[in-house]
Amino acid sequence: MSNRQDLIRELYVYRYYIIFATAATYYIRRLYRQIYTIPKNLNHIPAISYGDLLKSLGNNEPLLQRTKRLVFPILSKANGIYLIRRSNNKFPFDWTVYVANPVLARHILYKPGNNKKKSSIMNPAFHHAQPINIFTSLMPQAFALIDESENKTISATQLSKRLTLDAIGKFAFDFNFKALEDKNSVWVKTYEMAFKGFMDIIPIAYPRLDWIYRKISKERRERYNAAFELMGLLDEIADGRLKWLLKNKSTISNRPKSEKDLLTLMLEGELAGEGIWTKLELRHNMALLFLAGHDTTSHSLAHCLYELAVNPDIQEKARQESINVLGSELVDVFPTLQDSKNFPYLDMIIKEVLRMHAPFNEVSVRVSHEDVELGGIVIPKNTIVNIDIEALHYNPDTWKNPEQFDPERFAEGGEHYSHEGVTWVPFSGGSRQCIGINFSMMEQRIALSMLLRKYTWKLPEGSKHENGIVADLPLNFAPESLEIQFIERY
Numbered sequence: 401m402s403n404r405q406d407l408i409r410e411l412y413v414y415r416y417y418i419i420f421a422t423a424a425t426y427y428i429r430r431l432y433r434q435i436y437t438i439p440k441n442l443n444h445i446p447a448i449s450y451g452d453l454l455k456s457l458g459n460n461e462p463l464l465q466r467t468k469r470l471v472f473p474i475l476s477k478a479n480g481i482y483l484i485r486r487s488n489n490k491f492p493f494d495w496t497v498y499v500a501n502p503v504l505a506r507h508i509l510y511k512p513g514n515n516k517k518k519s520s521i522m523n524p525a526f527h528h529a530q531p532i533n534i535f536t537s538l539m540p541q542a543f544a545l546i547d548e549s550e551n552k553t554i555s556a557t558q559l560s561k562r563l564t565l566d567a568i569g570k571f572a573f574d575f576n577f578k579a580l581e582d583k584n585s586v587w588v589k590t591y592e593m594a595f596k597g598f599m600d601i602i603p604i605a606y607p608r609l610d611w612i613y614r615k616i617s618k619e620r621r622e623r624y625n626a627a628f629e630l631m632g633l634l635d636e637i638a639d640g641r642l643k644w645l646l647k648n649k650s651t652i653s654n655r656p657k658s659e660k661d662l663l664t665l666m667l668e669g670e671l672a673g674e675g676i677w678t679k680l681e682l683r684h685n686m687a688l689l690f691l692a693g694h695d696t697t698s699h700s701l702a703h704c705l706y707e708l709a710v711n712p713d714i715q716e717k718a719r720q721e722s723i724n725v726l727g728s729e730l731v732d733v734f735p736t737l738q739d740s741k742n743f744p745y746l747d748m749i750i751k752e753v754l755r756m757h758a759p760f761n762e763v764s765v766r767v768s769h770e771d772v773e774l775g776g777i778v779i780p781k782n783t784i785v786n787i788d789i790e791a792l793h794y795n796p797d798t799w800k801n802p803e804q805f806d807p808e809r810f811a812e813g814g815e816h817y818s819h820e821g822v823t824w825v826p827f828s829g830g831s832r833q834c835i836g837i838n839f840s841m842m843e844q845r846i847a848l849s850m851l852l853r854k855y856t857w858k859l860p861e862g863s864k865h866e867n868g869i870v871a872d873l874p875l876n877f878a879p880e881s882l883e884i885q886f887i888e889r890y
Contacts, residue, residue, distance in 0.1 A: 435450060435485065436449075436450055436451065436485075438483065438495065439495060441780045442483055442495055442497075442780065442783070444777075444778070445478055445481060445482065445483040445497060445777060446474040446477040446478050446481075446482050446483065447482065447483040447484065447495075448470050448471070448474070448482060448483070448484040450484070450485040452470055453470070453484060453485070454605050456469075456470065456874065457601050457604065457605060457874050458601065459874075460871070460872075460873065460874050461874055462871050462874065463761060463790055463871075463874060463875055463876055464790060464794060464803075466874065467788070467790045467791055467794060468794075471498075471500065471788060471790075471791050472791070472795075475500055475501075475791070475795075478775075478777050479501055479504065479775035479776055479777060480499060480500045480501025480502075480504060480775065480791075481497060481498070481499055481500070481501065481504070481774065481775060481777050482497075482498055482500070482788075483495055483496070483497055483498070484496060484498060494784050495783075495784070496765070496784040496785070496786055497779055497783055497784065497785045497786070498762075498785075498786055498787065498788045498791075499774070499785065499786070499787045499788065500787070500788040500791035500792055500795070501775060501821070502792060502795075502798060502819060502820060502821030502822050502823045503775075503820060503821035503822075504774055504775045504821075505787045505792060505821060505822040505825070506821050506822045507774065508763075508766060508785060508786070508787050509763065509787065509822055509825065509828065531570075531571055532734075532735065532736065532737050532740060532842070532846065534567055534570050534571055535567060535842065535843050535846040535847065536734040536735065536846060536850070538563060538566055538567060538580060539732075539734075539846070539847065539850045539851075540732065541563075541566075541580040541581065542559065542562075542563050542580060542847070542851075543732075543854060545559060545562070545580060546559070546855070546886050547888075551860075551885060552855075552885060552886040552887065552888070553860050553883050553884070553885040553886075554883065554884060554886070555880055555881070555882060555883055555884075556701075556702040556705040556706060556878065556882045556883065556884045557698075557699075557702045557878040557879065557880050557882050558583075558880065559702075559705075559884075560697075560698040560699070560701040560702040560705070560878070561579070561592075561694075561698045561702075562579040562580050562583070562588065563579075563580060563698075563701070563847065564694050564697045564698040564701065564843065565577050565579040565587070565588065565591065565694055565698070566578070566579045566580050567697075567843055568689065568690065568694045568697075569587075570661075571661060571662070571839065572661055572662045572663060572686075572689045572690070573637050573641075573661055573662070573663045573686075573689075574641075574661040574663070574664070575637055586633070587633065590626055590629050590630050590633060591630060591690075593622060593623055593626035594623065594626040594627045594629070594630045595695075596623050596626075597620070597623030597624050597626055597627055598627070599873055599875070599877075600613075600620060600623060602620075603620075610624075630687070630690070631683060631687060634683065634686045634687065634690065635683065637663065637686075638663060638667070638682065638683075638686065641663055641664065641667060642667050642671075645664065645667055645668065645671065646671075649671075662689060663686065666682055666685065667682075695759055695877075696759045696760070696826075696827070696840055697839075697840040697843055697844060698878075699757065699759045699876070699877050699878045700750065700753055700754055700757065700759065700826075700840070700844060701843075701844050701847060701848075702878035702882060703753045703756070703757040703869075703878055704749060704750060704753045704844060704848060705851075705857065705884050706859075706865065706869060706878070706882055706884070707749070707752075707753055707756075707805050708749070708848075708857070709857050709858050709859050709884055710805075710859065710866075711805055712858070714749065714805070714807060715852070715856070715857070717745060718745055718746055718749060718848070718852055719852040719853070719856070721743060721744075721745045721746065722743070722746070722848075722849040722850075722852040722853050723853060725739050725742045725743065725849070726739060726849065726850075726853055730889065730890030731890070732850070732853075732854065733850075733853065734850075735846055735849055735850070739849075740842060740845055740846060740849075743845050743849055744812075745807065746844075746845050746848055746849060747810070747841065747845065748807035748808065748809075748810040748811060749807045749848075750841060750844050750845070750848075751807070751809075751810040751816075751824070752805060752806060752807045752809060752810060753805075754824075754826035754827075755793045755799075755809075755824055755826070756793070756803075756805060757869075757876045757878075758789050758790065758793055758825075758826040758876055759826070759876055759877065760789065760826075760876075761788065761789045761790050761875070761876070762786045762787065762788070762789060763786060763787055763789070763825070763828040764828065765784050765785070765786050766784070766785045766786065767782060767783070767784055767785070768780070768781055768782065768783045768785060769781065769782075787822075787825065789825055789826065790876075792822065792823055792824075792825060793823070793824065793825075793826075795823075798819060798823050799815070799823070800815060827840075853889070854888065854889060854890065855886040855887060855888055855889060856886075856887045856889060857884050857885060857886045857887065858884070858885055858887075859883070859884065859885065860883055860884075860885040863883065864881065865879075865881075865882055869882065
């Protein structure tokens with residue numbers, strides 16, 4: 401009897417610990433089931449285990465290897481449709497249906513969107529005669545960075561990041577970020593810190609636990625805070641521009657839309673009382689222009705430099721095209737708008753790079769508003785739907801030798817144009833296609849044509865990327881260690 405009383409007293413003494421432990425166990429089990437258990441209305445779709453995904457991310461497995469190991473084996477089970485738990489800023493911890501069937505992907509991409517009105521404000525700046533002078537004016541500074549580097553060896557990733565950062569700054573905001581002038585510029589340092597924060601694995605895998613991670617990790621706090629610091633810097637630009645517009649309404653109103661930067665167009669819409677941009681939407685769109693628009697171009701350009709370095713025959717063919725258009729005189733030549741339309745082989749190279757190294761692996765999410773049938777598979781109401789870009793770009797049933805770099809796929813009448821459905825979507829498609837596609841292609845075209853005339857390049861001796869890019873992240877972003885050695889032609 402005394403033993404029982406002793407036990408009761410002990411339990412009473414530790415009652416709060418017991419209650420806490422019980423509650424914690426219940427919560428953990430519930431969270432585990434929520435994360436790992438497939439909902440009944442989706443269990444008819446082949447799924448990739450969330451545990452397998454986390455293991456892949458934790459091991460820094462390259463995106464292509466993950467796609468070949470986890471995605472390709474199950475595509476035939478449901479007509480190129482599969483299920484995986486993914487997290488994003490809108491739908492944390494939600495199961496997402498991915499489509500990797502080219503014909504079915506067309507239905508996802510080309511469903512009418514609701515962002516037409518907002519896009520129409522920014523379209524004039526992107527679709528007027530491209531700002532060639534912005535791109536060409538930055539290239540001498542890029543050349544100087546190369547020439548000042550030891551043995552003319554420089555990180556392709558850093559070179560392209562700083563070049564494209566200044567380009568998007570001048571084009572979108574009419575502002576000089578001074579990224580090419582100063583690698584320690586507040587814009588460069590804040591951007592790089594914020595970007596690293598976006599790539600942290602724990603917040604990607606377990607976004608609801610990020611607040612705990614920030615409590616225990618100083619590095620995570622700094623990266624997290626950098627995103628807000630970046631938004632603060634962008635706000636300063638917007639506030640200053642708004643004050644200037646209010647003082648110079650008559651002057652700026654007489655300028656055609658095609659000559660105005662994107663920030664000015666967005667603020668003018670707000671001042672005109674069109675009610676299109678709220679303050680929060682303005683901030684979000686500035687961030688989108690700054691991050692997404694810049695990253696797509698910078699990583700594509702870095703991968704172009706790499707592919708041309710390891711494929712010297714293709715590099716030389718591209719160089720001859722540039723010389724044919726811009727002349728053989730051994731001086732810097734700045735392409736004109738007409739010149740920029742005469743680089744078909746460079747366009748093929750850029751497109752093949754974007755196929756093999758698409759910066760992002762998904763497009764803007766869609767949500768089914770009712771039960772729908774897609775390729776014989778029922779997609780329940782309120783299900784998140786997306787497309788798998790990597791699977792579309794590397795599917796061996798669609799592309800011949802998909803891991804081989806071959807720009808001729810995009811020649812007139814080439815392999816790409818014989819495909820049925822959607823097989824190349826680095827800029828998304830349909831109503832949500834990136835409106836900066838022409839801007840990005842033009843910027844890369846100008847940069848590469850001028851670099852090809854001035855330099856030849858290769859990987860430095862002993863490069864770890866000799867037999868393929870060794871990624872820093874489980875994504876298609878160019879690694880910081882991707883160095884290129886340039887050799888002057890004049």
